[in-house]
Amino acid sequence: MRGQQKMRFQLTAVGLACATLLAGCGGGGGGKGNDAGMAQSVSFPFPGGSKVAVPPAVATITLKATASSGGPITYVSNTPATCSVSGDTLSLLKSGECSVNANQAGGDGYAAATARQLFVVPKNDQGIWRFANPGTQPVGASVQVTPASTAGSLTDFPISITTSSPTVCSVTGTTLKMLADGLCVVTATQAGSDFFNEATLTKTIPVGAAEGPALTFTGGYRPTDSWRTAEAGKIEGYSSSGAQNTVADDGSTFTFRMDKRSSAAGFGGYYGLRFYAATLENLVAGANTLAGVRIDSQKAIKFNMLMNPEMITAQKTELRVWLYLGHYANNCNVVLEKFMTPVFSPSVQGLQEQSVDLKSFTVQSSCGLSNLDVWDELQNYPIAKLEFNVPGINDQVPTAGTDIYTTSVTMGKITFK
Structure with missing residues (x-):
């Protein structure tokens, strides 16, 4: 029985190949003796990818098949309840499988030929x-x-x-x-x-x-890909000069360092770090970003960090924290902001946990929207990207007789709890 099924499948596959590409699989031994005419093929590029539209709108696709003979193509829908054809326009009526044939009728010495495309019409996401x-x-x-x-x-x-x-x-x-x-x-x-x-x-x-559970934005970093979190979120660093980054061998920390040379103190400068949520490369262009951390009962963002001693001595530890939300409007994403001064204990050599109340954030970018409520935004849209930057960098010479200014920050895990 299993052998018979295999034979039927092989015959069906051969028959489909004939129907799809050639004028006919029958007919004689050599060219001129073939009553069916010369074989031709139909090239039918994949037309799928578009989502079904919400009525009364209808999503349409222009079909673009061509025949090797150069003859005209006609299209037929095999699934008219899902997709219909008028001329070379395919209308997507509802989600499901759409099957379309591109036919060339033959003539002028060519036999008829057909190619078929089968694809799924996806639904729209709702949230x-x-x-x-x-x-x-x-x-x-x-x-x-x-x-x-x-x-x-x-x-x-x-x-x-x-x-x-x-x-x-x-x-x-x-x-x-x-x-x-x-x-x-x-x-x-x-x-x-x-x-x-x-x-x-x-x-x-x-x-x-x-107590509510903690949400992890990143639990670590990839030593083999130093610009990516352990959760495969992209990391971006920027600075006024001389930036470099390192990741601990065990992936527990990410250090971003900037060196700058100057003949005098007080030259200024800037630097910052951006961390994307798991698997994200960028925010979605032109629409809401659905990926990221969605705040539930969590009250604070907690992050483990340490600034270099020169930064702390110079009292340049003020930090800006920006939360980029998935909320898109007017060509931008809503961003929440908090200015804070990390607390570092002189007796602790290493990372120290910082905690910032989420309700203490303010709206940094409203994207032209009015009356935005911070807590509503956090509840209704995911945090897709985090940014840490400093209003002013260290401008003290770290070692007497040198002109190298060093600013660095080491980050550990970032959670919401």
Whole structure:
């Protein structure tokens, strides 16, 4: 039985190859004796990649097949419920498999030929927003949550809320009831459709004495690729001159150092570091960035760092922290900012943890939007990129008789908790 199936498959594959490329597989022994005409081929470039549009809009693709004979091409959809053809225009009607034939009818000494393309028409992504974590709740409290979808009025699909921790909290409609100490884990789900993928968003609400989990932005760095985090996020460094970076052999630290020569103190300069979220190379161009760390019940950004002794002695340790959010508008991404002065203990030789309250950040770039709320932005959009930079660098000579000025910072893990 298995051998028969294999033989049928081979015959089918041969038949398809004939139908796809040649005028016909039958007919005589040599050229002039072939009643079917000369063989020709059809080149049919892949037309897929576009997502289905949301009605009443329709996504279209111009088909561009050519025949080796130079004859005209006609197109036929084998899946008209998913995609239809008019002339050389393919209309994507809903998500699913789209199959299209490009046909050349033959003539002028050529036999007919056909090529087929089969591809998937993808759905649009939708995201759930306005599902803010209400923060730590006492046992017995009731909380209303009202998540909404980025698809908005484009769909009529309701958002359902469920809990995976029924002993800690219960859900009735959009009301959460806190039952016991622990973490109340609730998920908002919006069903998909022919045009949208299903969307989910989970929130973890501490109840009673429980504490929320930590989120890791980066747990380390790659010694073999010194401009990348352990999570494969890109690292960018910039400075006014002489920059170099090193990564510890165990990947625990990333050191960025700038040397600059000057004949006098107070020459100025700048430097900074940018860390992208896991796997990110850049922010998405022209749209929201969905990848990154989504703040839930976390209250602070915590990072392990150390500045060089000259920087600390010169009291040039003020630091700017920028959080680049996935929120895109008016050709830019919303950025939150915090000026802070790291605390270093003279008795500690090595990294020291710094902690900055997330609610103490302000809006550095609003992208032309008004009335932005920091906590709403953090709850509704991921942190896709972090930047640490200094308003003023070390301008003290580190060693008598030299003119080399050194500014450096060593970073360890970065988390939200």
